Amino acid sequence: MTDDHAPADPPLGPTSLTWRYFADTRMLLVGPRAAVLQNMLPALGQGVQDHSVFFAETFARLRRSVGPIMDTVYGGPRAAETGRRVRDYHRDIKGTMPDGSRYHALDPETYYWAHATFVDHLMYGIDTFVRPLTDADRRRIYAESRTWFRMYGVSDRAMPEDWEAFQAYWKRMLDEVVVPHRTARYGVGYVTKGLPAPRRVPRALWRRVSPPLNAVARFITVGGMPPRTRELLGLPWSAADERRYRRFAAAVRRLDPLWPLLPDAVRYFPHARRAFARDGRPRVR
Template identity: 80%
Template sequence: MHWRGGAVAAPPERPHEVTSTAVTPLGPDSLTWRFFGDTRLLLVGPRAAVLQNMLPALGQGVLDHSVFFSETFARLRRSAGPILNTVYGGDEAAATGRRVRDYHTEIKGTMPDGSRYHALDPETYYWAHATFVDHMLYGVETFIRPLSEGERRRIYEESRTWFRLYGVSDRAMPEDWKGFQAYWKHMLEEVIVPHKTARYGVGYATKGLPAPPKVPARLWRAVSPPLNGIASFLTIGGMPPAAREPLGLPWSADDERRYQRFAAAVRRAGRLWPLLPEAVRYFPQARRAFARTRRTSR
C-alpha cells in the first residue's frame, strides 16, 4: 500500500480482516471516558468531520457513497453515536467497534486519477480515527483545561486501545505520542487537500446555514443571522490554520483574539460545570456508561 497523488493503491480484497488478540476496552479510570463525552466539545465545531474529508480517499468515499450532501446533519449524528458507543461500550465495545468497521466494507471505488480507494484501507481508516483524537485533545485544552504532557501521552495511549476495538490493521498507527505529533504535522502540511466534500461541509460558514425543513421562511430569515454568526465563528475558529486557507475560510487576527477570549471565558466558567446536571454535561452514551459503572460498583 502506498500513497499516489493523495489516494492509495488498491487494498487487499478483505482489508478489514485482521488477526488480533482480545482488546480490553476503555473504562472509568481513563481520561478518554472523562473527556470524550463532555458536551463542551461541541464548541469545537465540525473540526474532525471536515479534516476527515480533506483526505482525498476519504472525501471521495463520502462523495460516492454517503447521504452527506442531502442529509448533512443527520449523517453527522448517525456517525457520532457509534463512535461514542465504541468508547463507552464496556464489554460490548469490541462488538460495537467491529460493527462500525463493517459499515464501511462496501465503501470503495475509483479516484479521479484512476487509483482505487477503500474506506477500510488502514491509512484511510486511521486518519478518521486520528481526527477524533485530535478533536478531543484540542477541545479539552481549548474549552476545558490545559493538559500536562503526561496526560497527552496517556490520552494517546488510550486512543491506541480505542482504535484496536475496530479490528482494523494498526499498521498506520504511530507507536507513541511523539510519533503521533509528527504524523499529525505531516498530514496537515503535506497530505490533506480542499476536497469537494470538505468544502461543501464548511460552506455554511460563509454562505449561511440551510433552512431546516418545516421552518417558515419568514421565521428563518429572522433567526438565521445570529445562528449563522455563531456557526461560522465556531466552525472557522475550531479549524487548524493549515486547513483554513485551502478551504477559503476567512479568519483575521481580530477574529482569533475574539475566539481566544471566548475560549478563556468557557474555561473560567468550568468552575461551575460540575454543578450542572449530568444530562447537560455529558452525551447519552457517556451517561449510560457512568450509570452502568455505578451499578456495578454497588
C-alpha cells in the first residue's frame, strides 16, 4: 500500500544534484561502465546483439544513446515528452533468447536495469572524480532518479522504493543476475586488442599514436568497472593497477576547487548548457 503522506520524489532542475553533475564532463573519466553493465543483463545484451548497430558502429551507437538520455534529464517542461520518445525507440526491440524464452526492451525489469546503471554511473563518477558523497547525497540522487525514471512512461514496478532497497537490488544484480554476455565482452574487447583505427586516420599514423591511447582506454575502462564484473569479463587488473587508479582519482578530486574557473564549454555537455540558459544554473553543492 502506498503511503499517502510520503514525500514526493524531488524534481529535476537547478536545485537537483542530478542536474549539477550528470552532464559534467568529468563523468567521461568513468569510462563505459554503464554501457557495459547494461549489456551484462542477458535480455538487454541479447536485444543489442539482435537489433543494434553496436557491433558495426560501437562508438556511434553510444553517442546516439546518451544524447536522448541527457535530453530527458535536462528537458525541463518537455522532459516527459522526450522520455516517452526515448521509450518508444525501444518498442520493437524484442525477440527470443537462446533458451527459447522471450525478451522485450520495455519489460519493466529490463528497462529499469538500463536506468539503474546510469544512476550508479552518476554516483560512482561524483564520488570517485569530484568529491565524496555523503549518505544524504546518495539518498537525494536516488530520489531524483525516481523522478527521472518516471519520465519514460514505463511501469515502475521494478524500481526500488528507496536508497536502501536500491543498494540491495544493485548487489543482487551484480552477484546473481549479470553475465558476461557476448555484447558486453565485445564492448570491452579493445582492452586487450586495442582501439579500432578510425576510418580517416592513416594506418601508419595510427600505429604510432594508438599505444598510449590504448593504455588510457584500458586504464579508464577496467578501473571504472566493479570488481565482480571485471572477474566475469576476464578483464586484467592488478593491485598495482588499483593503486594507480586510486592515485589518479585523488588527483582529479583535488582539482575540484579550480573546476568552476573553467568555461562552461569545458565543464558541461551542450544538453546541460542549454538547460542552464533556459532554467538557470545549478544552485546546489
